[in-house]
Structure formats: C-alpha cells, structure tokens
Amino acid sequence: MKSNIVKSIRITLVLTVILCVIYPVAISLAGKLSKGQGNGETITVNGKVVGYANIGQSFTKPQYFWGRPSVIGYNAAGSAGSNKGPGNPDYLKDVSNRIDTLLKYHPYLKRADIPAEMVTASGSGLDPDISPAAAKIQIQRVAKARGLDVEAVTALVNQHTESPLAGLFGPAKVNVLKLNVALDELKK
Amino acid sequence: MNTELFGIIASFALMLVIGIPLGKYLAKMFAGEKVWTDFMKPVENGIYKLSGINPNEPMDWKQFLKAMMCINLLWLVYGFFVLMYQDKLPLNPDGNPGMTADLAFNTIISFVVNCNLQHYSGESGVTYLTQHFILMFLHFVSAATGIACAVGLFKAFRDKTTNDIGNFWNYFLKAITRLLLPLSIVVALILTFNGTPSSYAGKDKFISLQGDTVNVSRGPAAQFIAIKHLGTNGGGWFGANSSHPLENPNYLTNITEIVSQMIIPIAMVLCFGYFIRRKKLGWVIFGVMMIGALLLLIPSIGSETGGNPAIAKMGIAQPTGAMEGKEVRIGPTATAFWSTFTTIVSTGSVNGMHDSTMALTGLWQLLGMMINGFFGGCGVGVLNYFIYLIIAVFISGLMVGRTPEFLGHKVEAREVKIAALITLLSPFLIMAGTAIAAFVFTNHGSANWAVKPSAWLNNPGFHGFSEMLYEMTSANANNGSGFEGLGDNNTFWNLSTGLLMILGRFLPIIGPVAIAGLLAKKKYIPESAGTLKTDTITFGLMTFAVILVLNALSYFPALALGPIAEFFSMPK
Numbered sequence: 001m002k003s004n005i006v007k008s009i010r011i012t013l014v015l016t017v018i019l020c021v022i023y024p025v026a027i028s029l030a031g032k033l034s035k036g037q038g039n040g041e042t043i044t045v046n047g048k049v050v051g052y053a054n055i056g057q058s059f060t061k062p063q064y065f066w067g068r069p070s071v072i073g074y075n076a077a078g079s080a081g082s083n084k085g086p087g088n089p090d091y092l093k094d095v096s097n098r099i100d101t102l103l104k105y106h107p108y109l110k111r112a113d114i115p116a117e118m119v120t121a122s123g124s125g126l127d128p129d130i131s132p133a134a135a136k137i138q139i140q141r142v143a144k145a146r147g148l149d150v151e152a153v154t155a156l157v158n159q160h161t162e163s164p165l166a167g168l169f170g171p172a173k174v175n176v177l178k179l180n181v182a183l184d185e186l187k188k
Numbered sequence: 189m190n191t192e193l194f195g196i197i198a199s200f201a202l203m204l205v206i207g208i209p210l211g212k213y214l215a216k217m218f219a220g221e222k223v224w225t226d227f228m229k230p231v232e233n234g235i236y237k238l239s240g241i242n243p244n245e246p247m248d249w250k251q252f253l254k255a256m257m258c259i260n261l262l263w264l265v266y267g268f269f270v271l272m273y274q275d276k277l278p279l280n281p282d283g284n285p286g287m288t289a290d291l292a293f294n295t296i297i298s299f300v301v302n303c304n305l306q307h308y309s310g311e312s313g314v315t316y317l318t319q320h321f322i323l324m325f326l327h328f329v330s331a332a333t334g335i336a337c338a339v340g341l342f343k344a345f346r347d348k349t350t351n352d353i354g355n356f357w358n359y360f361l362k363a364i365t366r367l368l369l370p371l372s373i374v375v376a377l378i379l380t381f382n383g384t385p386s387s388y389a390g391k392d393k394f395i396s397l398q399g400d401t402v403n404v405s406r407g408p409a410a411q412f413i414a415i416k417h418l419g420t421n422g423g424g425w426f427g428a429n430s431s432h433p434l435e436n437p438n439y440l441t442n443i444t445e446i447v448s449q450m451i452i453p454i455a456m457v458l459c460f461g462y463f464i465r466r467k468k469l470g471w472v473i474f475g476v477m478m479i480g481a482l483l484l485l486i487p488s489i490g491s492e493t494g495g496n497p498a499i500a501k502m503g504i505a506q507p508t509g510a511m512e513g514k515e516v517r518i519g520p521t522a523t524a525f526w527s528t529f530t531t532i533v534s535t536g537s538v539n540g541m542h543d544s545t546m547a548l549t550g551l552w553q554l555l556g557m558m559i560n561g562f563f564g565g566c567g568v569g570v571l572n573y574f575i576y577l578i579i580a581v582f583i584s585g586l587m588v589g590r591t592p593e594f595l596g597h598k599v600e601a602r603e604v605k606i607a608a609l610i611t612l613l614s615p616f617l618i619m620a621g622t623a624i625a626a627f628v629f630t631n632h633g634s635a636n637w638a639v640k641p642s643a644w645l646n647n648p649g650f651h652g653f654s655e656m657l658y659e660m661t662s663a664n665a666n667n668g669s670g671f672e673g674l675g676d677n678n679t680f681w682n683l684s685t686g687l688l689m690i691l692g693r694f695l696p697i698i699g700p701v702a703i704a705g706l707l708a709k710k711k712y713i714p715e716s717a718g719t720l721k722t723d724t725i726t727f728g729l730m731t732f733a734v735i736l737v738l739n740a741l742s743y744f745p746a747l748a749l750g751p752i753a754e755f756f757s758m759p760k
Contacts, residue, residue: 004255004258008258010241011239011361012263012266014239015235015328016325018235019328020320020321020325023369023372023373024386024408027386027410028387028408031387031410034380034383034386035381038386039387039389040406041383045397051394051397052404052434053383054383054437056433057397058398058400059398060398061398075402076402076403076404078312078405079309079428080428081431081540081672082512082513083541083673084513084543084646085547086496086510086512086545087498088651089648092498092499095502095504111503112504115504115506116495116504116505116506116511117514119504120499120510120513121513122511122513122514122515123428123513123514123539123541124431128433129516130516164194164195165439168191168195169195169443170517170519170522171192171439171517171518172191173517180397
C-alpha cells in the first residue's frame with residue numbers, strides 16, 4: 001500500500017507538468033496564430049471593439065435586426081438557457097407574450113411567418129445567429145426605421161447569410177451582429 | 189433531404205471511420221505489439237523512472253485494483269482542498285471565490301469518477317488554476333483509469349489460465365501518452381482555430397453596438413474542451429457547456445466534438461475482440477450496442493424535429509423543430525443526435541438544454557443513462573456491458589441446463605452473485621435517491637439550505653419529477669448532464685449525488701474486474717459441441733433481451749411517473 005501511495009504521488013506530479021503545463025501552454029501558443037489570437041474573435045468599428053463575432057448581443061432598437069430571446073439578457077459573463085419544460089404553463093405564457101410583442105413591431109406578419117427561434121430562448125443565452133427566415137421577417141421594419149429601400153436591406157441580408165458547412169452540412173444562419181454592423185456602414 | 193440531416197449522417201460516418209481502425213490500433217498498442225506510436229517509449233520510460241514504477245511487474249486482479257483505488261483516493265483528497273482554497277491560489281484573473289465544503293466534495297468526486305456533474309458554473313465557480321490543474325487533469329486521468337481497467341479485464345481473457353491481468357500503471361500511462369494526449373492536441377487545435385479561446389486572458393469588457401456595457405468570460409478553454417469530449421467527461425468550461433458559442437463556435441466544431449466523444453467508446457468494444465483474438469465477439473457486441481443506440485436515436489430525432497406541440501398550437505412555424513434551449517448554428521436535428529450519444533456514452537456534455545427537450549426525448553435520454561452499456565464511457569462502457577454478458581450467459585445456461593461458461597471458463601455462483609449485485613445497484617441507488625429527494629421536496633420544503641427544497645424545481649408537475657429523477661440517474665451513470673433547471677447547489681444534492689457518483693463509479697469497475705480475475709484463474713475448458721458460443725448473433729440477441737428486460741423491469745414505474753406522464757399530458 002505504502003509503495004502505491006508513493007508511486008501515485010510521483011506520477012501525479014509528473015503528469016501534472018505534462019498535462020496541465022506543457023500541453024495547455026503549447027496549445028495556447030499555437031492559438032496565437034488564430035484569428036483573434038486565441039482571445040476570441042472580436043469585431044471592431046472605427047478601431048473600437050463593439051463585440052465578439054461568436055457572442056450574441058442584445059438588440060432592441062427598431063433600426064437593428066434582433067436576435068433571439070435570452071434569459072440572461074446577453075450578459076456574457078455567464079451563460080444559461082431557460083431550462084423550461086415543453087409543457088410548463090408559465091413558459092408557454094412567456095412565449096405567447098413574445099409572439100404578441102413581435103406582432104406589434106411587425107404588424108405585416110402572420111403568426112405562421114414567425115420562426116420558432118424568435119420566440120424561444122437559446123441554450124446559452126448568447127446565440128449569435130438567427131435563421132435566414134428570421135432575418136427576412138424583420139427586413140420591412142428595419143428598412144422603414146432607417147429610411148432605406150427594402151431591396152437594399154434584403155440584399156444585405158442575403159449577403160450575410162452563411163450557407164451550411166461546405167454547402168451540405170448543418171443549418172444556414174445569419175450572424176446578427178455582423179449584419180447590424182454592415183447596416184450601420186450602409187448608411188454612410 | 190435537408191442539410192441538418194446530412195450533417196448528422198456525416199458525423200455518424202466519421203465516428204465509424206475513425207473509431208473502427210482506432211479499435212485495432214488500441215488492441216495492438218495495449219498488447220505491446222509494434223505500433224507507430226512507439227516513438228513515445230522514451231517519454232514513457234522517463235515518466236516511469238521519475239515515478240518509481242516498473243511497468244512490467246505482473247499484477248493479479250487484487251493488486252491491480254489496489255493500485256487503481258490508491259491513486260484515485262489521492263486525487264479525491266488533494267483536489268478537494270485545492271477547490272476549497274482556489275481563491276487564495278494564483279491564476280484567478282476573475283477573482284472567483286473558493287468552494288463551500290459540500291460543493292467541493294461534490295465537484296471533486298464528480299471529476300475523479302469521470303461524471304462531471306457540475307453544481308457550479310464554469311465562469312464564476314472555478315479559477316483557471318482549478319480548471320486546468322484539477323478539472324482538466326482529471327479529465328485525462330479519469331478516462332485513463334476507465335480504459336486501464338477495461339484493458340485489465342481484456343487481458344484476463346487473452347490467455348487460457350492466468351493470474352496476471354497486466355500492470356495497471358502501464359495501461360494507465362499508455363492510455364494517456366498514446367491515445368488521449370495526441371488526440372487532444374489535434375482536437376484542441378481544431379477548436380482554437382475555429383474561435384474557441386485558448387489564451388490565459390481573463391474577462392473582457394466592451395461597449396455593444398447599442399451602447400450596453402458587456403462582460404465576456406474567456407480563458408484557455410480549447411485545451412479543456414478537447415479532452416472533455418475525448419475522455420467522455422463532459423464537464424464544460426462555460427456554464428452552458430457546448431451550447432455556448434465560444435465552447436462550440438460552429439458546425440465544424442460541433443461535428444468535431446460529437447465525433448471525438450464517440451471514437452474511444454466505439455474503439456474499446458472492437459479492441460476487446462481484437463485483444464482476446466476473438467474478433468467476432470467484438471463485432472457482435474458492437475452490433476448489439478449499435479442497434480440499441482439507433483433505437484434511442486431515431487425517435488429522439490423524430491420528437492425534436494417534430495417541434496413542441498404546445499407552440500405549434502399557437503400558430504408559430506417550427507420549420508426545423510423545437511428551438512427552446514437550442515442554438516441556431518447547431519439546429520434541433522444535431523442537438524437530438526448529440527443528446528442521444530452524450531447520454532449513452534456517459535459524456536454528459538450538451539449542445540442544447542436537455543431540460544427543454546420534448547417529453548419523449550427526455551425519456552430516451554434517461555433510458556440511455558439507465559442502460560449505460562451502449563458503448564458507454566471510456567473503458568467503463570465495456571465493463572458495464574460485461575455484467576450484462578455474464579447475466580446473459582447465466583440465464584442461457586439455465587435455459588439449456590448446462591453449467592454456464594464464458595470464453596472457456598466456468599461461471600459459478602460467486603461470479604453470478606457479483607454480477608447480480610452490480611445489476612441491482614443502479615436501480616436501487618437511482619430509485620432510492622429519487623424517492624428520498626421527492627420526500628424531502630414534499631415534506632421539508634422549507635429546510636434551511638442554500639436552495640430551499642420547495643424552490644428546487646424549475647418546472648411543475650411531471651417534468652419537475654423528471655428533473656429529480658434525471659439528476660440521480662445522471663449521477664449514478666456517471667454521465668453528468670442534467671435537467672439543469674434543478675436548483676442543485678445545496679447540501680442535499682451535493683452530498684446525495686456525491687455518494688451516488690462514487691458508488692456508481694467504483695463498484696461497477698471493481699465488480700467486472702474481479703469477475704474477470706476470478707474467471708481467468710480457473711481451468712480452461714476447450715470448446716466442445718455443447719459449449720454456449722458467445723460470439724454468435726443468437727447470443728447477441730439474447731444479451732439484448734437481457735438488457736431490455738432488466739431495465740424495463742427496473743425503471744418503467746419511475747419513467748411512467750416522469751416523461752411518459754408528461755408526454756400524455758401535452759396538448760395534442
């Protein structure tokens with residue numbers, strides 16, 4: 001037993017050096033070569049960081065495209081979903097209220113036009129994307145608020161629609177922050 | 189065909205394309221035959237020398253298990269104290285506090301036993317030091333412990349009669365240097381070049397486009413997430429696990445993460461067959477497990493892509509499926525796919541919130557963890573399945589009226605007793621645990637804990653019951669996923685699930701290795717016309733039936749009260 005304890009302590013120390021120092025530091029150094037130098041990829045406007053490409057942020061103003069509901073208000077210091085079960089009556093009331101709000105700001109929509117992700121909270125609370133369909137339903141509102149042509153905004157949405165991986169795998173999506181940054185630049 | 193479906197078909201194909209050859213490699217590597225990773229030998233010899241270990245010393249099953257338990261106990265004690273005092277140690281750029289004793293107790297057990305139930309949130313509950321030196325360290329060594337024990341069991345059946353089941357340290361170290369570490373490097377690089385942070389920088393602050401001030405948690409996550417999946421650990425860097433857009437930034441990383449958690453469990457099953465020179469046995473087991481996996485997978489995909497009927501009733505379009513708790517870049521199909529594999533292989537990482545999945549998906553998730561033998565965690569999956577095999581051999585023996593044999597060794601009362609006890613352990617722990625939790629919830633709702641029992645549940649009714657059942661099941665299966673709405677950071681859940689995790693880990697390792705050690709010592713009986721052949725499809729089906737009957741009998745009542753009742757009460 002005693003010899004097992006000594007061996008255990010010694011191998012734990014040796015492995016700690018390899019697995020907790022050499023391995024992560026090596027990856028961290030390699031990560032310096034990646035976009036964002038391993039700190040996370042940021043998006044800058046006029047030299048100022050306005051957000052992270054992969055972290056969604058809260059958009060509520062009518063001149064911006066909106067992202068998905070978030071139970072943490074897009075506070076990226078943490079992350080969480082609602083964890084509400086599919087039949088929870090309080091939760092269904094929340095969803096119903098979100099539908100009403102959406103219809104209020106988009107009076108031209110029918111319920112069947114609204115994709116589920118615009119009235120349901122994401123798993124992380126930080127979802128940076130919406131589906132192309134969810135962007136399309138907002139075009140009219142955004143165009144009106146900015147005094148832009150619907151065609152111009154539509155073109156921008158199409159331009160910012162990212163197709164599935166290799167065109168084949170996974171969903172198509174629109175990064176809300178990137179789209180909104182492009183919108184701001186369009187105005188100039 | 190839609191692209192979401194293509195995505196999971198590609199992921200599935202990749203699992204097989206990598207997992208199958210990996211199995212052959214592992215068999216050769218652990219048997220000490222020539223393999224291409226032999227260039228690691230000098231490194232390994234250096235580690236042995238520094239540790240005072242002779243890797244060629246033969247061990248019987250008792251010595252083997254003693255060495256395993258000794259080092260695991262050391263990690264438990266050492267990690268417990270580091271977690272409690274992490275606030276006073278370096279590498280804490282966000283100034284996070286130390287853990288309470290009950291949370292540290294739960295967390296250290298959780299990571300030592302490869303469960304990774306997390307009652308803290310990665311952003312605020314741990315420091316970079318504990319994330320790397322304790323939690324990531326344990327990601328590696330707990331997976332290696334499981335693999336080493338499985339190889340010990342394989343070794344017992346490689347020779348005709350033997351006392352020697354190999355050297356624990358040898359298998360343990362090789363599992364790290366020749367499997368987990370090299371693969372982790374590859375996966376970590378893929379992740380970091382796709383947007384997962386890998387630097388030691390702390391929280392960042394920026395002003396958003398609308399003018400809000402936002403803090404962003406970051407840190408050396410890519411290194412951690414790589415081994416979290418390869419080692420079927422599942423504990424996330426961030427609270428939201430792999431649904432977090434930095435932990436799983438795009439569809440490519442999603443494929444990488446789901447594939448990397450499946451390849452070792454798949455490989456270990458085939459490794460068993462190759463290692464004991466009974467290739468066919470490995471493939472029959474693989475077949476049974478794959479059928480089981482698909483039977484859980486297909487209905488899960490069906491119910492998630494079908495969407496939430498209550499939301500459909502409101503007239504909302506669910507073109508891709510139910511979206512609550514899911515991410516747009518991943519989609520409901522890939523979330524359902526992931527949820528099945530993460531529950532059968534005991535990873536327990538999630539790319540969408542299980543608490544918000546449909547009632548029946550919850551049923552399949554629970555069942556996957558209860559069975560816990562369809563591929564299963566690194567190494568331990570095969571050990572769990574081995575118990576089902578022994579029960580199947582015993583029942584078949586009774587049916588044909590012969591002394592049951594397994595691979596040329598008589599299976600007698602002692603072995604069957606151990607197997608029966610291990611089989612009964614899981615339902616006992618899960619049911620008793622859930623019953624006590626439900627009792628405390630109903631009768632002691634105002635107990636003065638960090639979270640009052642009356643405030644435990646995030647959902648009313650049947651789903652609330654499922655939250656408690658899921659937590660106990662996940663702890664016992666060493667899975668680590670959760671119906672995360674449960675308010676679990678308090679004395680009751682920290683202590684109860686801590687106990688379940690430690691029993692649910694070590695007894696199902698000790699049992700099978702002991703049985704294998706006992707069998708290997710017995711006289712080898714050459715195959716004859718009357719031998720029950722265990723590498724046939726018939727016997728595979730027999731094992732499948734045993735698994736089905738055992739689990740249905742054990743768990744149906746509890747499942748009926750939870751997800752099944754919830755399903756029938758949903759609006760149609």
